[in-house]
Amino acid sequence: MTAYTLGSLLYEGKAKRVYQTDQTDLVAVEYKDDATAFNALKKAQLAGKGLMNCQISARLFELLEREGIVTHYLSLQEPNWMLVKPVxxxxxxxxxxxxxxxxxxxxxxxxxxxxxxxxxxxxxxxxxxxxxxxxxxxxxxxxxxxxxxxxxxxxxxxxxxxxxxxxxxxxxxxxxxxxxxxxxxxxxxxxxxxxxxxxxxxxxxxxxxxxxxxxxxxxxxxxxxxxxGVVEAYGEVLKRVQAACPPPRLGK
Missing domain, CATH: 3.30.470.20 (ATP-grasp fold, B domain)
Incomplete structure (x- = not known):
């Protein structure tokens, strides 16, 4: 695991919080359980949604990386945190x-x-x-x-x-x-x-x-x-992605 110290909140969006770290080339992203639609006019909390989206995203970013497509992704941090390059x-x-x-x-x-x-x-x-x-x-x-x-x-x-x-x-x-x-x-x-x-x-x-x-x-x-069935649907996507992709890397 990458050793870093979490810093101040840089940005909070509808589905994620982005934090500064003590490393200039590294920011930490927390995936939230918030669900929104229609420019946040509709809102809900869906337990586990953030974790599933983080896990799916990590594997898909690594898939793109293997195919030569550059992303901001660096590594997964369990259970619903991701380390990325600042952009x-x-x-x-x-x-x-x-x-x-x-x-x-x-x-x-x-x-x-x-x-x-x-x-x-x-x-x-x-x-x-x-x-x-x-x-x-x-x-x-x-x-x-x-x-x-x-x-x-x-x-x-x-x-x-x-x-x-x-x-x-x-x-x-x-x-x-x-x-x-x-x-x-x-x-x-x-x-x-x-x-x-x-x-x-x-x-x-x-x-x-x-x-x-x-x-x-x-x-x-x-x-x-x-x-x-929102959480169940996301879970089905995660299950299929997990079965087809190697575990994502941990640490930077």
């Missing part, structure tokens, strides 16, 4: 869609369940006060948060993540419908995948379930739609 988060939420569902079908004349080939990549301005609006090219240029080359790098990285995750989830009988990721710059200017990769951020359908569409849902939609 400056880009205030742009990246959403990649493989199948049309959710908000997309409310914004466009497209039927839920329609395959999207090639996948659709959307960028949103990450700010709850403005409702995380969809960014056009002109709006992104106006904000000035990314240069043209950085945007190209961001989109290339997001699509590489999609390819890796979609292939992996298919191997464990899960359909990656869509997902959102956050990216950030390390202190040396490298763009990396950050935040988390979990049923909170991925829409996942069970390929082993046919018939009732609601029964196949193994992600945050169970909470959004009041379907129940």
């Amino acid at each position: 400056q988060i880009v205030p742009v939420e990246v959403v990649v869609r493989n199948i049309a569902f959710g908000s997309l079908c409310k914004q466009m004349p497209i039927e839920p369940g329609t395959p999207l080939d090639p996948p659709l990549l959307d960028l949103y301005y990450k700010d709850d006060a403005y409702g995380d609006p969809l960014l056009t090219d002109a709006r992104l240029e106006r904000l000035g948060v990314l240069s043209a080359s950085q945007r190209q790098e961001l989109e290339h990285l997001a699509m590489a993540v999609n390819t890796s995750l979609r292939r992996f989830f298919a191997e464990i009988a899960l359909e990656l419908v869509d997902f959102k990721i956050e990216l950030g710059f390390t202190t040396d200017g490298q763009l990396v995948v950050a935040d988390e990769i979990s049923p909170d951020t991925c829409r996942l359908w069970d390929r082993n379930v046919s018939g009732d569409a609601q029964e196949r849902i193994l992600d945050k939609d169970r909470f959004r739609q009041d379907l129940g």
Whole structure:
């Protein structure tokens, strides 16, 4: 285990707390049991959710690492803590869609369940006060948060993540419908995948379930739609990920 001293709280979001440590190249992330939806208008406490998301994220970050995709992840700290590199988060939420569902079908004349080939990549301005609006090219240029080359790098990285995750989830009988990721710059200017990769951020359908569409849902939609069984669904995802991935490393 890495020897470090926990410092002050740097940031608290809807699902995680980020703490400074006594090492400049290391921050500690605590995954919370808080569940939120609709920009935190809906809230609940789900026992064990933080631990499961942390465990899933650690394994998926290591999966991406093995495939040459750089992330902020360093190691897992039991039971629901993670050590990561400090990054400056880009205030742009990246959403990649493989199948049309959710908000997309409310914004466009497209039927839920329609395959999207090639996948659709959307960028949103990450700010709850403005409702995380969809960014056009002109709006992104106006904000000035990314240069043209950085945007190209961001989109290339997001699509590489999609390819890796979609292939992996298919191997464990899960359909990656869509997902959102956050990216950030390390202190040396490298763009990396950050935040988390979990049923909170991925829409996942069970390929082993046919018939009732609601029964196949193994992600945050169970909470959004009041379907129940949220913790059980996350647990099923963790079980499959654990079976297909080696144990995550402990310590830095």
